[in-house]
Amino acid sequence: MFADYTWAELGSIFAMQGFSGLILFSVLLLMALGLAIIFGQMGVINMAHGEFMILGAYITYLTSNLFSTYLPDLFGIYFFIAIIFAFIGTFLLGALVEWSLIRHLYKRPLDTLLATWGLSLILQQLYRTVFGPREVGVTLPDWMMGSFAVSEMIEVPVNGMIVMVITLFITVGVFLFLQKSRKGKQSRAVVQNRAMAGAVGIDTARVDRFTFALGCGIAGIAGATFTMIGSTGPTSGQLYIVDTFLVVVFGGAASLLGTIASAFSISQAQSIMEFFLSGSMAKVLTLLTVIVILMLRPQGLFSLKVRR
Template identity: 75%
Template sequence: MFSGYTLGELGSILAMQGFAGLILFSVFVLMALGLAIIFGQMNVINMAHGEFMILGAYVTYLCSLFFQEYLPALFSVSFFVAMILAFIASGALGMFVEWALIRHLYKRPLDTLLATWGLSLVLQQSYRSIFGAREVGVTLPDWLLGAIDLTDFIQIPINGIFVMVLTALITVAVYFLMFRSSWGKQVRAVVQNRVMAGAVGINTERTDRMTFGIGCGIAGVAGSAFTMIGSTGPTAGQLYIVDTFLVVVFGGAASLLGTIASAFTISQAQSTIEFFMSGSMAKVITLLTVVGILMLRPQGLFTLKIRR
């Protein structure tokens, strides 16, 4: 499959595909960060995570429409406003769902899977009723369009760089929130021993609600980023949910570093193979490899060394 390309061309192809993979990587990481918090820390399987992401994407879409209509002068910053709104909308919905649904199911992780799947169906149909079945695209401000030419072969789109910088910032923020703040300490305490955490004065119910809300909020931001590279439709979230779960499981559920490493591996592998084969075969090969590795190493790439 490498025949017909010179070495230089091959290098450029790999670089270009690698960069395309980096954008996929950003969406994976943003999706997986929220999921890693919810699944890795709270042990809740949120099958509706993709729908929380799509909610963020729709909020971004509405926001860009609003700015185009009423505040065209400020359109260039609309994206930042949209991201904050997406975080708030998804986070609020997440907190509501936690209150109405998830808190009754903490002792039955497999049942959270079924219940949140039901939720995802309801959300999908809601999107379809409200926004229509057609996919919508977001108009980007001018400064996000275009590309930087590195060499004759290699072009780097600006929105890709933007998404990646954003991802890096959010990842750092999540790291500090989970591992360097008192709130993160509370979350981890509640997960490890709910009763003891309550006994030492942590409000476990509020901690759960906040954790779930923040996980979903990050999914909303992922949705914002997603609008730059794909069009938003009612079922777009479902396409990513299996991949994202695999990313989280592959990385080792409780490890933030593992999540990032596995998102990187999976997205790069997929986009590199994609160039040489059809997209569907690239996906099959990537998923099969991941499943195969998981069968050999079920605990994932990185595990926390703690005694269970």
């Protein structure tokens, strides 16, 4: 597999694929952060999480068209406005879904799984009706185009760097929110001991609704960043939902550090193996490796100590 390459070529290949893995890591991490918050606190398996991501992507697409048509002078900053719109739109939809559907299915994991899977099909058909079956893409501002030449064989795309910076900012923000803010502390209290949290006056139902909406909002931001590296279609979210669940389970539910480590490991492994092997074989080998590790450590890479 490596015999046909020189050491210099292998170094360049690993560097380029490693950077591609970092871009995939950024999208997976944003997706997994939202899912880990929902699954870790509420035990809800949200099969429509990918569709919330795609909603954020479509909102970014609409914002791009809006700025290019009516506000061309501000087109250079539209993407950052689109991120805010994507978060707000998916946050509000998440709150509505929790209030109208999820709250009636707590402690019924199979029913929740089937209900959210049905919701994902409804959203896919809605996207297909509104935006059409074909994939759409956004137009990036000129300053987001191009690449940095690290060496003669290695180039780093500007949009990939922006995706990673946004991911770093959101990850740090989520960490600070969970550790320092009042709502974050309430969320952690509900995770650790729901009954005791309710006994001391925390409205656990409101915390659940906010947590589900927050997770969906982060998925919307993931969708906005996704538009920078790929086109958006009604079923694009399904391409990432399996990998996202894999990241959450492998890292350990409700563990932010575990989610980061898991997303990095899986994205780097897939990116490097896809260059030397086929994409499907890379996924198979990654999945087999994760299964073996989970057999030895069922709680995942990092586990959160929870009082029962």
